[in-house]
Amino acid sequence: MILPIVAYGDPVLKKKAVDISADYPELKDLISSMFETMYAANGVGLAAPQIGKSIRLFIIDAAPFAEEEDEEYELLKDFKKVFINAEIIDETGEEWGFNEGCLSIPDIREDVFRNEEITVRYLDENFQEKTETFDGLRARIIQHEYDHIDGILFTDYLSPLRKRMLKSRLNQISKGKISVNYRMRFPQ
Numbered sequence: 576m577i578l579p580i581v582a583y584g585d586p587v588l589k590k591k592a593v594d595i596s597a598d599y600p601e602l603k604d605l606i607s608s609m610f611e612t613m614y615a616a617n618g619v620g621l622a623a624p625q626i627g628k629s630i631r632l633f634i635i636d637a638a639p640f641a642e643e644e645d646e647e648y649e650l651l652k653d654f655k656k657v658f659i660n661a662e663i664i665d666e667t668g669e670e671w672g673f674n675e676g677c678l679s680i681p682d683i684r685e686d687v688f689r690n691e692e693i694t695v696r697y698l699d700e701n702f703q704e705k706t707e708t709f710d711g712l713r714a715r716i717i718q719h720e721y722d723h724i725d726g727i728l729f730t731d732y733l734s735p736l737r738k739r740m741l742k743s744r745l746n747q748i749s750k751g752k753i754s755v756n757y758r759m760r761f762p763q
Contacts, residue, residue, distance in 0.1 A: 576701025616757035622723030661697035
């Protein structure tokens with residue numbers, strides 16, 4: 576089932592999400608609906624707060640990046656994962672910039688600097704614990720979605736001047752005065 580994506584300005588996007596257990600109601604259906612919602616919106620990641628659920632769950636399928644003619648992008652072809660109760664336990668390497676966007680903040684893209692490599696402890700969709708290290712774009716996508724479960728948006732990394740310059744556009748998004756080709760839920 577395709578769910579509406581929560582727009583910028585909704586308090587759920589700024590709230591630190593809570594851990595869940597294996598008996599979370601209809602978890603498999605929720606994960607399936609999140610993938611369907613993400614695909615319908617042409618995204619590569621989606622966190623539960625973006626569909627109005629303040630739980631520590633996010634999904635990733637970076638296959639759309641694999642269409643690029645670049646060796647690093649080729650690694651993303653099969654990068655599809657579910658992260659439950661994730662915890663970034665290490666961040667290393669140089670910070671590097673990349674132009675990020677967000678399904679909850681449509682039509683705004685900004686350069687965000689993040690560490691090159693991360694190590695994450697998480698539970699997969701079968702509640703099997705995993706600890707893995709990711710780098711490059713895989714790390715970046717995880718960091719972006721991980722921020723969502725901590726109540727952080729990519730716009731929070733911008734300079735005060737840049738935030739002021741975007742304020743009007745962000746207000747328009749929160750009021751629903753934007754055209755998107757996927758379902759959204761607006762706070763105002």
